[in-house]
Amino acid sequence: MKKVLIAIDYHPNSEVVASAGYELAKSMNAEVCLLHVLAEVSHYGVNYSEFLGYPGYENMGVDLNVTAQLQEMAQEYLKSAKKQFNDDKVSTALEIGETHRGILKYAKEWGADLIVMGTHSHSTLEKVLVGTVASKVLEKTEVPVYMVPIKR
Numbered sequence: 001m002k003k004v005l006i007a008i009d010y011h012p013n014s015e016v017v018a019s020a021g022y023e024l025a026k027s028m029n030a031e032v033c034l035l036h037v038l039a040e041v042s043h044y045g046v047n048y049s050e051f052l053g054y055p056g057y058e059n060m061g062v063d064l065n066v067t068a069q070l071q072e073m074a075q076e077y078l079k080s081a082k083k084q085f086n087d088d089k090v091s092t093a094l095e096i097g098e099t100h101r102g103i104l105k106y107a108k109e110w111g112a113d114l115i116v117m118g119t120h121s122h123s124t125l126e127k128v129l130v131g132t133v134a135s136k137v138l139e140k141t142e143v144p145v146y147m148v149p150i151k152r
Contacts, residue, residue, distance in 0.1 A: 004030045005112035007103050013150040020148045021116030022085055033091045034081050037102030038074045100136035112143055118150045
């Protein structure tokens with residue numbers, strides 16, 4: 001295994017996931033990439049015309065400032081996460097869209113040999129209704145996945 005992709009989100013437990021993935025990668029002398037997937041940013045900046053008597057949104061377009069700010073914040077997050085390892089060889093990547101799709105897409109593009117990700121504890125009902133990112137990645141992946149258990 002030469003390339004280890006570590007998927008991190010804004011949850012504080014990402015530090016545990018990133019550290020576990022980094023240590024595993026270093027034990028295999030593998031290249032490391034920290035990946036963050038930002039939810040579809042257009043959802044945050046859509047402006048709607050008046051509806052149901054509510055005049056809160058206008059012009060039916062995407063606020064490009066919101067999009068740029070969210071991407072900039074995500075890049076800063078990745079930069080900060082990378083610094084924790086004090087290793088110039090660690091790379092970072094940002095994908096936009098559904099989390100599981102972003103992880104799978106980038107893993108394929110980058111040629112990852114292993115995906116490292118955490119498992120958040122969700123309620124049984126939430127798992128049944130929407131599934132989890134981890135289960136969606138496991139269902140569709142073409143490469144092994146190293147799951148780091150995260151308990152609340």
